[in-house]
Amino acid sequence: MVKLPTMEKQMILGESSLLAQALEQLSLIAPLNKPVLIVGERGTGKELIAERLHFLSLRWQKPFLKINCAALSENLLESSLFGHEAGAFTGAIKSSRGFFERAHEGTLFLDELGTTTSRVQEKLLRVIEYGEFERLGGQQTITADVRIIAATNADLVSLTARGKFRADLLDRLAFDVINLPPLRYRPEDIPILAEHFAISMSRELGRELFMGFSPQADATLLHHQWPGNIRELKNVVQRSIYRQQEADLPIQHIVLDPFITPWPSPSVIHAQAADQAVEDVPPSNMTEPSPPTPLTLKQQISEFEIAGLKKSLVEHYYHQKNTAKALGLTYHQLRAYLKKYPQLLNRT
Numbered sequence: 001m002v003k004l005p006t007m008e009k010q011m012i013l014g015e016s017s018l019l020a021q022a023l024e025q026l027s028l029i030a031p032l033n034k035p036v037l038i039v040g041e042r043g044t045g046k047e048l049i050a051e052r053l054h055f056l057s058l059r060w061q062k063p064f065l066k067i068n069c070a071a072l073s074e075n076l077l078e079s080s081l082f083g084h085e086a087g088a089f090t091g092a093i094k095s096s097r098g099f100f101e102r103a104h105e106g107t108l109f110l111d112e113l114g115t116t117t118s119r120v121q122e123k124l125l126r127v128i129e130y131g132e133f134e135r136l137g138g139q140q141t142i143t144a145d146v147r148i149i150a151a152t153n154a155d156l157v158s159l160t161a162r163g164k165f166r167a168d169l170l171d172r173l174a175f176d177v178i179n180l181p182p183l184r185y186r187p188e189d190i191p192i193l194a195e196h197f198a199i200s201m202s203r204e205l206g207r208e209l210f211m212g213f214s215p216q217a218d219a220t221l222l223h224h225q226w227p228g229n230i231r232e233l234k235n236v237v238q239r240s241i242y243r244q245q246e247a248d249l250p251i252q253h254i255v256l257d258p259f260i261t262p263w264p265s266p267s268v269i270h271a272q273a274a275d276q277a278v279e280d281v282p283p284s285n286m287t288e289p290s291p292p293t294p295l296t297l298k299q300q301i302s303e304f305e306i307a308g309l310k311k312s313l314v315e316h317y318y319h320q321k322n323t324a325k326a327l328g329l330t331y332h333q334l335r336a337y338l339k340k341y342p343q344l345l346n347r348t
C-alpha cells in the first residue's frame, strides 16, 4: 500500500544498469556543444531524454524547442524550421521566424527525423555545418547558434545505406548516439515504472491509496514483452487501475490489450467455422484419441521443480542470487537448475 504523495513531476525512473549507462552518457555529453542523436524503439523515452539533455547543458536557461518532423509536410516543415518572408507562398501574409531563429543560443529537438525529405536534409546539413540559412523566399543569410538534438526510431544507418538519408547529415548529427534500451531488456525497471504510473493514475481518479498489484498482476507485467515500451506500460497500468472499481484491493487484472473483444467479427467467425469444418472431417486412418498418459514420477518432479523455480524467479525479477536465497539453494545449485531447464530463462 502506498500513501499518495501530492506532487508529481516528470522524472526519469529506473534502476537498471542499462538505463544508468544511458544516463551516464547523457551527463557526459550534455555540456558539450555537439549534436546528439537519440535512438530507441517507440516509447523508450527519447523525448524525455532530450529534455534532460538540454537542462543539463550550459544552454539550460535558453529556449528548448521541439518539432516533430514526421507530422508536417515538406513545405510546412521547411517554413517552420527556417521561417519565411511575406509572400513566400500563398497565405504567407507576414514574415515569420522559424525554429532555428527562435531557438538561438538554445536547443532544437528534431523529433522523428528519419522521414525528412532530401531537400530538408540538405538545408539541415548546411545549418549544422555553418549555422547559416535563409528564410523561405528570403535573400538574406541568417546565422543562428543552435544545438541540435535529433531523435528517431528508424534505423538511420540502413536508411542511409538505401539512399533514403544523407550520409553526410548522419555523420554530423551522430557526433554521438544515445541508444535507449527497450523495456524488455531492463525488467528491473518495470515494477518501479508501473508503481509510478499506478500512483499517478490513482491520484487522477481522486483515490487516496494505491494497494499495489496482486502477484499474478505483477507476473503479467513482468512477462509481457512491451513492444510499445514505457508508453505502453503507462497505458496498460493506468487502464488497469481505472477499470478496477475496488480501490481498496490490489490490482488483480492487467488489461494488456484493450482491443480484445469477446465478440469476434463475422469474418473471424466465418474463418473459424471453416477451420472447424476441416477439423471435423476425420482422416480415414484416424483412431480415437488415446487418453492422456500419466506422467512418470521423474516427469512429475521436473514439472514441480520448474513451476517452483519459475515462480521464484518471477518474484525476484530474475535476480539469480535473490532467487537462490529464497529457495534455500546456493547460487551454484540454482545455476545448475537453470542449465537443466534453460526454458526458465525464457521470459515470454
Ligand SMILES: Nc1ncnc2c1ncn2[C@@H]1O[C@H](COP(=O)(O)OP(=O)(O)OP(=O)(O)O)[C@@H](O)[C@H]1O
Pocket (backbone or CB within 6 Å): 010, 011, 012, 013, 014, 040, 041, 042, 043, 044, 045, 046, 047, 048, 049, 153, 193, 230, 231, 234
Ligand atoms: N525512465 C522513465 N521514467 C518515467 N517515465 C518515462 C521514462 N521513460 C519514458 N517515460 C514516459 O514514457 C512516455 C513515452 O516517453 P517519450 O515520449 O519520451 O518516448 P519516445 O521514445 O519519444 O516515444 P516515440 O518514439 O513514440 O515518440 C512518456 O510519458 C514519458 O514521460
Ligand SMILES: [Mg+2]
Pocket (backbone or CB within 6 Å): 046, 047, 111
Ligand atoms: Mg517521441
